Amino acid sequence: MSELLQFLFSGVTVGAVYALVALGFTIIYNASDVVNFAQGEFVMLGGMITWFAHAAGLPLPLAALSAIVVTAALGVAMNKLMIEPARGAPVVSLIIITIGASIFIQGGTQLIFDKQIHSFPAFSGDAPIRVGGATILPQSLWVIGGALVVFLGLWVFFTRTLLGRAVLATSNNRLAAQLVGINTNFVMTLSFALSAGIGALAGVLATPITLVAYNVGIGFALKGFAGAMLGGMGNPKGALVGGFAIGLIEAMTAGYLSSQYKDAAAFIVILAVLFFLPHGLFGRKSTDRV
Amino acid sequence: MTREDKATLLSVDGLGIAFGGLKAVNDVSFAVKPGEIVSIIGPNGAGKTTLFNMISGIYQPSMGRVKLSGEDVTGVEPHLLARRGMSRTFQNLQIFQSMTVLENAVTGYHLSEKGPILADLLSLPGSRRRARAAEEGARKLLARVGLDRAAEREAGNLSYGSLKRLEIARALALNPKILLLDEPAAGCNAVETEEIDHLIAEVAASGVAILLVEHDMKMVMRISNHIVVLDHGEKIAEGDPATVSQNPAVIAAYLGADAEVSHADG
Numbered sequence: 001m002s003e004l005l006q007f008l009f010s011g012v013t014v015g016a017v018y019a020l021v022a023l024g025f026t027i028i029y030n031a032s033d034v035v036n037f038a039q040g041e042f043v044m045l046g047g048m049i050t051w052f053a054h055a056a057g058l059p060l061p062l063a064a065l066s067a068i069v070v071t072a073a074l075g076v077a078m079n080k081l082m083i084e085p086a087r088g089a090p091v092v093s094l095i096i097i098t099i100g101a102s103i104f105i106q107g108g109t110q111l112i113f114d115k116q117i118h119s120f121p122a123f124s125g126d127a128p129i130r131v132g133g134a135t136i137l138p139q140s141l142w143v144i145g146g147a148l149v150v151f152l153g154l155w156v157f158f159t160r161t162l163l164g165r166a167v168l169a170t171s172n173n174r175l176a177a178q179l180v181g182i183n184t185n186f187v188m189t190l191s192f193a194l195s196a197g198i199g200a201l202a203g204v205l206a207t208p209i210t211l212v213a214y215n216v217g218i219g220f221a222l223k224g225f226a227g228a229m230l231g232g233m234g235n236p237k238g239a240l241v242g243g244f245a246i247g248l249i250e251a252m253t254a255g256y257l258s259s260q261y262k263d264a265a266a267f268i269v270i271l272a273v274l275f276f277l278p279h280g281l282f283g284r285k286s287t288d289r290v
Numbered sequence: 291m292t293r294e295d296k297a298t299l300l301s302v303d304g305l306g307i308a309f310g311g312l313k314a315v316n317d318v319s320f321a322v323k324p325g326e327i328v329s330i331i332g333p334n335g336a337g338k339t340t341l342f343n344m345i346s347g348i349y350q351p352s353m354g355r356v357k358l359s360g361e362d363v364t365g366v367e368p369h370l371l372a373r374r375g376m377s378r379t380f381q382n383l384q385i386f387q388s389m390t391v392l393e394n395a396v397t398g399y400h401l402s403e404k405g406p407i408l409a410d411l412l413s414l415p416g417s418r419r420r421a422r423a424a425e426e427g428a429r430k431l432l433a434r435v436g437l438d439r440a441a442e443r444e445a446g447n448l449s450y451g452s453l454k455r456l457e458i459a460r461a462l463a464l465n466p467k468i469l470l471l472d473e474p475a476a477g478c479n480a481v482e483t484e485e486i487d488h489l490i491a492e493v494a495a496s497g498v499a500i501l502l503v504e505h506d507m508k509m510v511m512r513i514s515n516h517i518v519v520l521d522h523g524e525k526i527a528e529g530d531p532a533t534v535s536q537n538p539a540v541i542a543a544y545l546g547a548d549a550e551v552s553h554a555d556g
Contacts, residue, residue, distance in 0.1 A: 160417075161410035162403055169386060169397050175348075176384035180464060181372035181401040 002133030007255040008248070009131075013140040013209065014223075015247020016147035017043070020202035021224025022231065022239035023150060024195040029234050030171040031191035034094045038078065038102040040221025041109075042196045045071045046203025047212030048109055051118040060120065068200040074105075075196025076189055083192075084185065102217065109214040122208040143205045150198055151240050158236070167191060171234070219263070223250070226266040229273050232283025241281060245269075298360075299324050299499045300376075300468050305344055305354035306523075314340045315523045317354070320516075322468065322499045327490065329502040329510045331534075332520035333543055338503045339381055341520065342472055345501070346378045347371050359467070373401060375467035379457040379474060381503070387446035391437055394445050394456055395428035398463025431459040436485060451478040458489065468499040475506045487513060511535065519543065 021039055028036045046067050053063035082097050123142050128135035158164040170177040170187045177184055202220070203212065210216070227246040231238025246266055254262040273280060300322040307315050315337040322328045330338050343349040345356050347368045356364045358374055366374075386394050403424045409417040432438045435455040440448060445456060454474055461469055471490070475483040487509055494500050494513075504510050510517065510531070517534045519527040521543040527534055534540055 156411060160413060161407055162400065162405070163407055163410070165397075166400060169389075169400075172386040172388055173384055175368075175380075176386055176460075177397075178368040179372060179378060179384060180397045180460065181369050182397075183369050 003255070005132055005134035007251045009134055009136045009140065011248035011251030012244060013136075013143055013247070014250060015227075015244035016140075016143045017202050017206045017210070017220065017243075018223045018227045018246050019147045019240045019243025020150060020198055020205075021220050022227035022243040023147075023154065023236060024199045024202075025224055025228040026234055026236050026239040027154075027167075027191050027195045027198070029228075031167055031188055032083070032094070032171075033091050034083070034098065035225070035233075036192075036195065037095065037098045037221055037225075038105060038217075039195065039199055039224060040217035040219065041102050041105040042071050042075065042199025042217075043203040043206070043220045044109065044212060044214065044217035045074065045105065046200030047207035047216070048113055048118065048203075048214065049200075050204050050207065051120050051212060052113060054120045060123070063120070064204040067204055068197050071200035071203075072193045072197035075192040075199075078196075079189055079192035084188070102221070106214055106217065113214065115214060117211050117213045119207055119211045137209060139205070139208045143202075143209070146201060146205045147240070147243070150201065151236065154236055163190070223247075223266045226270045226273075228280075230269055230280055232280025235280070235282040238280055238282035297323050299358070300345070300501065301355075301357045302341075302345060303355045303357070305341065305351050305356065307340060307344055307349055307352050313523055315344065315351075315520075318518075318520065318523075318525045319354075320518045320525070320528060322501055322516075324467070324499050325494055325497045326515045327494045327500040327502060327513050328516045328518065329504060329514040330518045330520060331504070331507070331510055332526075336520040336543075337523040338520055339472060340523075342378070342470055342501075342503060346376060346470055372464055375465075376470065377461040377464040377466035377468070378470035379454070379461050379472055381472040381476065383450075383453050383457060385445050385453050385457060387444075389445055390442055391432065391445050391448065391456055392425070392428055392441040395432055395459050395463055396424050398431075398460040399424035399427060401464065428459075428463060431462055432456075434462075435459045435489060451482045454478060455482075455486065455489075458486070462493065466498060468501060469493065470501045472503045473505060474502070475504060475509055483509060 021043060024039045024042065025035060028034055049067035049070055050063045053066050054060055058066065078101050082101055083094060086094060086097060122137065122139040124138040126137065128137055158168060166177065166182045167187050167190070169182060170184045174184050223246055224243065227243035228239050229242070230245055231242025246269060249269060250262050250265045253265040298321045303319050305315060305318050306313060318341060320328065330341060332338055340349065344351040347366050350365045355362055358376060363371060363374060386397065403420045405417055405420050429438060429441065432441055435458055437452060437455055437459065440452065445453065448456065454477065458471065458474060474486050478486060483506060490500055491513055514531055517529065517531055518525060519534060519540050526539045526543060527537045
């Protein structure tokens with residue numbers, strides 16, 4: 001029983017990170033139909049920049065904040081320099097551009113920083129908290145809390161604010177959004193900034209547990225993508241549930257089957273979703289009027 | 291440009307566009323005054339929708355100018371034109387399919403509903419007031435186009451004719467100075483056409499200029515103050531309905547050159 005609880009804890013922790021990545025996918029997908037495969041690099045950058053700034057002498061909260069701001073700015077730059085000039089190109093081309101961006105960011109990170117594995121201190125110490133025979137790290141609570149706060153924040157943003165509804169309107173019909181006076185270019189820029197910022201936050205929160213190096217982004221991107229697919233691409237609630245579900249499936253696979261198959265779990269989920277549930281758990285069927 | 295003077299709201303001057311080597315629209319000029327209904331007619335493929343797309347900033351014209359209230363707005367993006375008082379509908383509908391009818395109409399208030407985002411996030415009274423005003427306005431407009439009872443339905447489930455009217459309601463929510471309507475009566479039955487007919491006349495009477503592309507000739511002749519006729523991308527005639535319908539070039543364009551001969555003979 002305590003064993004199950006332990007797997008549960010570790011599953012929820014990584015699941016929260018995947019949920020944040022999946023939320024990042026969701027925002028950009030909603031605004032542009034593009035699956036941004038550089039999403040994982042934003043997580044990596046969050047960790048790397050925080051480590052660098054902290055090692056350079058900045059206090060941890062300030063280092064974390066600067067990482068989020070810099071990454072968000074890079075997200076905006078990516079949209080302005082890579083996506084916007086190719087606007088009008090088929091979505092598949094845009095997706096391939098994001099894969100290029102991902103490789104570019106990885107390469108740049110190796111050059112600017114290094115190829116070592118890094119970390120920085122956990123926010124509230126390393127003393128594990130004992131719960132019912134299992135233990136959980138205080139940092140795990142930070143990660144889980146972070147995912148929930150971001151989800152709630154996004155929910156309020158999309159349902160209550162005019163700008164949030166403008167993003168939804170843009171995702172629904174770009175031309176119609178322009179007709180009512182919505183600046184869809186700004187909506188795209190905002191989506192990339194938000195998405196990159198959230199990715200960086202995930203990196204900041206997770207690094208004390210998972211560690212960071214220039215090449216950890218792809219793993220996060222694929223797991224987060226699996227989460228977003230499972231939940232239904234484009235649905236924030238689905239991203240949250242899907243992300244946590246992938247984390248749990250992964251932890252259970254590692255615990256009860258073999259930790260060697262841990263990474264396979266996410267791919268099996270992607271395949272299963274595509275075969276049996278192409279719209280995901282919360283996704284809606286697309287109804288295009290002909 | 292005999293018709294252009296100080297009261298001109300929209301003036302189109304020598305507008306043209308070429309796709310590859312093909313001149314889809316060539317050197318078209320006309321003017322629209324406030325409260326006036328101007329129709330653009332012509333056979334299929336004459337370039338009517340292309341002309342609309344240039345005026346409303348969807349296409350960049352390769353030549354000519356568009357002026358709105360005296361300011362040059364040639365090639366200005368649609369969302370900026372919306373701010374300057376130009377609103378339009380589409381022949382092939384641009385509706386937020388997965389929103390409700392009411393939500394669609396509310397988006398039309400995007401510009402007037404704008405307030406500080408913090409007020410929205412905290413749901414302050416000002417933000418709620420703006421949202422309520424937008425919803426009330428949207429409901430009134432839906433009633434005006436006869437869609438008030440469908441307000442809560444998902445737009446994607448509505449009939450084509452209803453969506454046409456929803457698009458007009460959303461365009462009116464922007465409180466435009468000029469409204470461009472691309473085939474508002476297409477796909478509508480006789481009763482619906484007459485309703486749209488009345489609606490357009492009513493909107494024009496309130497001082498809004500209307501620029502109309504429509505295939506229903508009866509409707510065009512009934513409600514237009516001025517008609518511009520296009521054929522093969524060029525303006526072949528212009529004038530009030532009576533003049534235009536008697537113009538031999540117009541009859542030829544619609545019925546073929548032989549008809550012109552027999553018309554001339556008869």
